[in-house]
Amino acid sequence: MNLIEELQQLEKIAIENINASGNDIEKLRISFLGKKGQLTTLLKGMKDVSPEQKPKVGEVGNHVRQVITQLLAEKKAQQEAITLNQQLATEKLDVTLPGSTRRVGQPHVLQQIIDEIEDHFIGLGFKVVDDTVDAPEIETDHYNFERLNLPKDHPARDMQDTFYITPEILMRTQTSPVESRVLEKHDFSQGPLKMISPGKVYRRDTDDATHSHQFHQIEGLVVGENITMADLKGTLLSIAQELFGEKHQIRLRPSYFPFTEPSVEVDVSWNEVTPDTRPEDIEWIEVLGAGMTHPNVLKMDGVDSTKYSAFAFGLGPDRFAMLKYGVDDIRQFYLNDVRFISQFNRKGN
Secondary structure (H helix, E strand, O other): OOHHHHHHHHHHHHHHHHHOOOOOHHHHHHHHHOOOOHHHHHHHHHHHOOOOOHHHHHHHHHHHHHHHHHHHHHHHHHHHHHHHHHHHHHOOOOOOOOOOOOOOOOOOHHHHHHHHHHHHHHHOOOEEOOOOOOOOOEEEHHHHOHHHOOOOOOHHHHHOOOOEOOOOEEEOOOOOHHHHHHHOOOOHHHOOEEEEEEEEEEOOOOOOOOOOOEEEEEEEEEEEOOOOHHHHHHHHHHHHHHHHOOOOOEEEEEEEEOOEEEEEEEEEEOOOOOOOOOHHHOOEEEEEEEEEEOHHHHHHOOOOOOOOEEEEEEEOHHHHHHHHHOOOOHHHHHOOOHHHHOOOOOOOO
């Protein structure tokens, strides 16, 4: 039997084996087409074929290889289809079953309070300034203190323990510097300035249930003609009732801040106040500081204090959140305990 006949005989054997059911296709591929397979072994005999016969033998060899390769591919596809059909028959999906519930994230409770405050003041015509140009967290001593009527030797500087980076650069202790940066650019020919500036502030403080070395503050400022303490009180009453309810009232007590004159501490009634509530039955809790902007501050910001007046206030979103939701430890807001944070669902509140 010559080589061509052997190749034709191998083709018949391969067809019979591949078409037989239950055979391992990969083993058959290796048996016929592998490096030591039957076809490879036969074709090594090409070296003994005469030059005249080599083209014919090569043609037959390539034909046999193509036939075996195609049959193996078809048989593999058939077996995969059978396996898939068997799997589909046994693994049924009940499309009427309810889907899996996935936990959806939500804004942090402090961000919810900040958003609520921002939305309220935007509704009153205020603009929100929180960009890094006018509201940098790394601030200069000039803007953080001196422009707020606190010269180098002012004793009120001791009221705030400060993180200094250099003698002139520090982590801002309040968001009040934003007011000066915005005010010095404001064009009063376009109308009065009404702004709030939310952001993080930093003070060297011992962390405990009511104090943190990093917390949030929202500074507010209104500058225009004929701005009075009555305007300030009405503004603060509106935000207090927005956060705590319309039956809550505020109380202003005299205080001292270097950058406002007169200055007040603002209390919110812990309990609801009705026309029948006696003054002695109202429970008050301090929530913020405010006052009429000091003329010196206006002058340093390039504002004519004989023509324009202003009021300013500083809200603490962290403290407001504690009051609104009855949280007794400010550190809970920063521990990122999902069990705690997930309680304050915006829709549920």
